[in-house]
Amino acid sequence: MSKFTRVAIANRGEVAVRIIKACEELGLETVLLHSEADVNSRAYRMATHKVCIGPAPTAESYLNIEANIQGALAMGAQAVHPGFGFLSENAHFAQQCEQAGLTFIGPSADAIRTLGDKVSCKALAKKAGLPLVPGYEGEDQTLNTLMKEVEAIGLPVIVKAAAGGGGRGMKLIKQMSEAAEQIESAQREAKSAFGSEVVFLEKYLDRAKHIEFQIFGDSTGKVMHLFDRECSVQRRHQKIIEEATSPSLTEELRRKMGEVAVTLGTLGKYKGAGTVEFLLQDGKFYLLEVNTRLQVEHPVTEEVLGVDLVKMQILTAQNQFVWNDNEVRIPRGHSxxxxxxxxxxxxxxxxxxxxxxxxxxxxxxxxxxxxxxxxxxxxxxxxxxxxxxxxxxxxxxxxxxxxxxxxxxxxxxxxxxxxxxxxxxxxxxxxxxxxxxxxxxxxxxxxxxxxxxxxxxxxxxxxxxxxxxxxxxxxxxxxxxxxxxxxxxxxxxxxxxxxxx
Structure with missing residues (x-):
């Protein structure tokens, strides 16, 4: 892919502003693909060009694949940055962008299908012998089967959307009497937020810490990790406060978890920024999921390592970012x-x-x-x-x-x-x-x-x-x-x- 000059942003709010600033530093024009509700926003005022892609409801704007692609093409963009949330982990969107001649600034559609889908990711990890939380990731999504699997796993059990994250489509089952209601609620939320009602089940660890590793695949396909973040402070499964690096890890745990993160990214042929998430309890860690996108909390990693993940994403999409083997990256201070x-x-x-x-x-x-x-x-x-x-x-x-x-x-x-x-x-x-x-x-x-x-x-x-x-x-x-x-x-x-x- 040759160097492009104009990037469309399929997102809103602070992440759209973050991408615009990175593009400006790289000398790139921007196209904000926005809903009617976001005309009065900072990103709207900052973008070089703007295209309204629909009304306020997300299904008619930010989740509308065709509207986003046509808006980008209409303004002459050569690439699309999805930010986080919305279509950022949608393999079909990534594929449609490529078919329309647009560079998707993120991993390939195949990598999103393999790692971004929580079920296929766990299947790959299981095959590679990586540590997993006991659960169910089967294709049979009938209520009767899911109820039986909840009983087999043993309460408490958490229901999660296979196609997304951020706390959406996630329900905790503490009693069998509430299992059916919680499963159906999770399926409805998953369908609304991510366009897929597929869910999976996990044993709920009630004393766990949430630790994640930032991974990045360069233009050659080499995957590295940029150390860890602590994200245990959560409300309704959504993070509130994040920090880098985690105060909970020994150097041995950090080394082992980092190796697992890089192994998974390499197996998934990952390119660009991604995050491998773990649960840590009683000195043992378990793979939680992979987010095939930029994270909300990426700035803390940037602060302790002195990197710019968004610019790295854009440069990688142009085949211009390659890891320097001679450079030693050591976290400094705390963010x-x-x-x-x-x-x-x-x-x-x-x-x-x-x-x-x-x-x-x-x-x-x-x-x-x-x-x-x-x-x-x-x-x-x-x-x-x-x-x-x-x-x-x-x-x-x-x-x-x-x-x-x-x-x-x-x-x-x-x-x-x-x-x-x-x-x-x-x-x-x-x-x-x-x-x-x-x-x-x-x-x-x-x-x-x-x-x-x-x-x-x-x-x-x-x-x-x-x-x-x-x-x-x-x-x-x-x-x-x-x-x-x-x-x-x-x-x-x-x-x-x-x-x-």
Whole structure:
């Protein structure tokens, strides 16, 4: 593939901004393939060219393969970057791009089918003798068969979508009386989010840590790993805080897990950025899945290793990136990422909609922010409510924790609720500070979110008064967004099926 000059971005929000910035540094023009709902977004303002590919519902825009391809071709793009989520792990999309003459910036369609599909990935790993969690990945997807397999595996059992991740299509079965309902619910969600209702079953490890290894296949097919990340702080199976490297691994465990990650990537003939995920419990690790795409949490790896994964992806798609065997990559310091969501931490994480007012991310050494929305942009109920990521680096994990807490305390977001108070409480918790947290950390310590204190009620009232003056001055958002600052708000459309699945 010769060098291309224009890249289409089949995504939205902060990842679209991240890709645009990488393209700009490489001297490439960009084409944002966006829905009607994302006209008022930072990526829309930054992209060289824009093409509306459909209305707000994802099935009619971001998941519409034909609309994405035709939009890219109409603007003369030679390549498509899928970001993460949506069509990023869709083998059919990758294949259709290639057939249309577009370079898919990611692994081949065959590699996505082999490793991105959770069932085929586990079959390959089993054949290679790699460590797996006990489970069922069979073709028989009838409810009766799945129920029998749940009994055979033994409770608790987790149901997962074969074609995706991010917590969608994932249900935990604790009692057989709820098994049928949970399986059918997982199948519906998987169909809605990924276009496939195929699921698989796994024994649920209740004291596990979630560890992942960043892999990257270069233009020659050589696969390397870029060390590990700790992603144990999760809510409803979706990560909230990630860090590199993991405080949970010995050097021996790190070596063994890295070898398994590279072996799997090599067997799958992997090219580009990908992630091999593991569960670690009682000193033993088990393969969880492979994400055949860029990860939300990729910045922490970039910070400790001094690499740019997005530029590496783009260069690899042009056959211009090859590993240098003489270069030794050693993680330095520690990096933490917090996902900042538009949600009410005092109402169990109910997403918050509205017009953004003043937004300020505090500057400082080794602080990094990736965000897709600015003052005046609207946070809608159509998509995931993550509005930004805050990333810090420092020389040690304790200092990185202290820096992140300072960053969050100094950050300002008007117009919507955010989970910033929630993140600060998590970072300050003894289990997080000493690194002993597991995937049940949130369930154990913050199952109902945060409880409002008297001081918090006073702070909310003060922020309301300030914001009312802000709007009255004519400098802020319209009065409708005041609802976002009202304690006990119950009118958010996200209160019911806010993910649309």
């Amino acid at each position: 933490i990422e917090c996902r900042i969501y538009a949600e009410n931490s005092y109402m169990g994480g109910v997403p918050s909609t509205g017009l953004l007012g003043t937004v300020h991310w505090p500057e400082g050494p080794r602080r990094r922010y990736e965000f897709g929305f600015e003052k005046g942009d609207t946070i809608t109920s159509y998509y995931d409510p993550m509005i930004a990521k805050a990333i810090v680096w420092d020389e040690s994990r304790p200092r990185a924790i202290e820096k992140m807490i300072r960053v969050l305390k100094d950050a300002t977001v008007f117009g919507v609720h955010t989970n910033i108070p929630y993140l600060i409480e998590i970072l300050s918790h003894p289990e997080f500070v000493d690194g002993t947290m597991t995937t049940r950390f949130i369930e154990k310590n913050f199952a109902e979110g945060l409880k409002a204190t008297h001081n918090e009620d006073e702070r909310k009232k003060l922020s309301q008064d300030i914001y009312k003056k802000f709007i009255a001055s004519g400098a802020g958002a319209d009065a409708g967004s005041l609802n976002a600052l009202t304690p006990g708000q119950t009118n958010s459309p996200w209160l019911s099926h806010w993910r649309g699945i």
